[in-house]
Amino acid sequence: MRRDRARFTLLAASGAVTALTLAACSSGDASTTASTTAGHPITVGISLPLTGQFSADGIATEHGYQLWQSDVNANGGLLGRPVQLKIVNDNSNPNTVTKDYTTLITQDHVSLIMAPFSTLLTASAQPVAEKYHYALAAGSATGPAVFTQADPYFLSVSVPDATEMQPFANWVAALPAGQKPATAAYPMVSDPFADPPVEATEAYLSKHGIHTVYATNPAKAVTPNATDSNLTPIADRVAAAHPQLVVLGTVDVPSLLAFVNAFKAKGFTPKIMIASSGPDQGEEFLHHIGPPNAQAIMVPDGWYGGEPNALSHVMVQDYIAKFGGTTNDINADVAEAYSAGETLAAAIKATGTLNNTTIERYLHTHTVQTVQGAATFNALGENTDAQHQAFIFQWQNSQFLQVLPTHPGPAALAVKPNWG
DSSP: OOOOOBOOOOOOOTTHHHHHHHHOOOOOOHHHHGGGSOSSOEEEEEEEOSSSTTHHHHHHHHHHHHHHHHHHHHTTOBTTBOEEEEEEEOTTOHHHHHHHHHHHHHTSOOSEEEOOSSHHHHHHHHHHHHHTTOOEEESSOOSGGGOSSOOTTEEEOSOOGGGTTHHHHHHHHTOOTTTSOSEEEEOBOSOTTTHHHHHHHHHHHHHTTOEEEEEOOGGGOOOOOSSOGGGHHHHHHHHHHOOSEEEEBOOSHHHHHHHHHHHHHTTOOOSEEEESSSGGGTHHHHHHHOHHHHTTOEEEESOOTTSSOHHHHHHHHHHHHHHOSOGGGOBHHHHHHHHHHHHHHHHHHHHTOOOHHHHHHHHTTSOEEETTEEEOBOTTSOBTTGGGGOEEEEEETTEEEEEESOTTOOOOOOOOOOOO
16 A cells, blocks of 8 residues: 655656657646547546545545546547546545445446555455456555455556565665674554565565564554554664664654654664655655654655656656646656556557457556556566566655665665764
8 A cells, every 4th residue: 555655856857858759748637638639538437535544645646647637638539539537536445445436337337447546445446347347557556455366457557565675675685794784673563555565575684694683473563543652662672672774664754753763762773774654755754853863764666756767757747737846746646647547548559449358458468668667467467567666765965865776876875873
């Protein structure tokens, strides 16, 4: 399950003009761009959490779908027909998601569907899509719960949660003697997004000689409360073990701060520290933790505005033209939703049909290009190319920089100083 992930990396200026030429896309409202296409609109049904627990991500996801729609319509639509979105609000409720997609398919008779935000909500849409044989392209559903069995109609474009930290794990395991940590701790909250990368990292590093001194039992993981005070005893146990490496399964800034404050109180500073979520929250993170304490903390993600992808550069410019703001304001949820739209569009353009079975068969046998990179889907619906699209970011002197993988040309990694 993805969280609110605003990006804070400046867009690289070089290549932007070339990107525009390559992608030949432009922005605009659906109401104005639809008039440039002929024929009856193609309706795409989507259920999104526009209110409730996931509303921030739901609105960002809605922006991604709307941006994709306007770009498609500005370039002639699909099969010469304009794209129309029918978006309904599921209020962050999985049961409502099931009802919404059933209604969209059986009563509204939409031609296509795309997934809601998160693993949790998408897992409720999957059975409906499979029952009615509708291709379900998803941008933010990347947790293990959506990959439990072969599903020909499910297509998850983004980096699976379990592999998000793999560039970090590879880097740690390859460190030379004297720099490689000997001990590690893996505390985590109870969350389907935060936990898989932590568990995968522990399994990998344990095989590479790094001794685990603390690991949260997933069955006993606690859910963060309003103050996150229930995380303090866990943080105290980690501090008492004095691991050189700490891999945190956190969901936001407050849950991360619970660990940091406990570590500070115990006088414990790990040499290397990474968290599932929290450090990616930009000014909110810096404001609460302070720049000196943010120094060298890392976090994974699957997209950022400055990555060298021509399609991504165009999407960033189109987003700013349509919604305003700067590159720093673009949430990764936008790119994930946009990628889901690109996936369906590629299959429709290649096959010349809106038949969902034909669409899913094409996508299981061909690679398509998105703003996040290439997408090739296996029988579970995982993007097998996504392992090359996982990035690690680190705070350095109040800047949020991509540091891993080391190619092409990221910033050098900083060393974690003692808490300020």
